[in-house]
């Protein structure tokens with residue numbers, strides 16, 4: 001039987017004023033009809049760092065992540081504040097397409113379009129008003145370099161993206177996201193469909209990308225959270241139970257629920 005844990009916020013860190021946050025949620029709640037899937041989430045995400053969201057299946061990680069760029073708008077009711085550059089982007093009058101340009105998303109399964117490698121990147125840029133051929137070409141190159149894919153595809157940009165390996169496709173999806181020059185990158189279990197070698201490549205890419213972007217990653221893989229993140233939030237039954245530096249979470253978890261999850265007692 002599932003143990004009962006206290007949902008008191010005893011181990012949820014906040015950041016001092018001198019830590020610059022890329023974004024922050026305040027009292028974020030998500031309801032799927034009567035299902036109260038996310039309770040009262042207050043989390044801040046430091047700029048140019050990787051934050052991992054961990055927890056058992058159904059604990060609310062994806063629900064929370066998707067709320068950050070308003071991907072839940074049509075499927076759930078999201079209340080509370082989502083602060084981004086001093087604006088509450090959970091307000092109804094906010095332009096969600098604009099938000100998604102700044103807060104990009106990469107999904108669990110690589111989902112390139114059935115187009116060439118180049119077109120996968122150029123497509124969204126054109127849709128957002130980029131026209132000049134030289135600028136488009138430059139963005140193709142810089143985003144593929146940023147996603148550590150350039151060397152592997154630079155001679156085959158007109159080949160179908162679907163001919164790439166799963167790991168390459170996922171890095172293409174990262175390239176597609178960063179081509180828009182977002183400042184926050186949300187990743188929902190980006191390696192769960194990848195083999196260990198491709199996973200290492202994506203992780204190395206993320207460690208490099210954090211110099212330029214603030215990254216929030218949902219992962220089931222605790223080793224991955226330990227390898228890439230600076231801080232880690234542990235979710236359980238729709239509550240943020242603990243939010244601490246990653247090293248603390250894995251060496252000295254603050255509350256019984258985290259200790260049990262980390263040691264494999266549940267999940």
Ligand SMILES: Nc1ncnc2c1ncn2[C@@H]1O[C@H](COP(=O)(O)OP(=O)(O)OP(=O)(O)O)[C@@H](O)[C@H]1O
Pocket residue numbers: 032035037055056057058059060061062063064075220
């Ligand atoms: N589109 C949806 N419609 C209705 N309920 C949903 C939807 N997506 C998630 N839920 C519910 O919200 C709760 C949290 O699910 P969520 O997918 O956010 O958890 P998770 O921690 O990301 O799980 P996983 O690791 O399996 O992806 C669950 O009770 C789930 O059934």
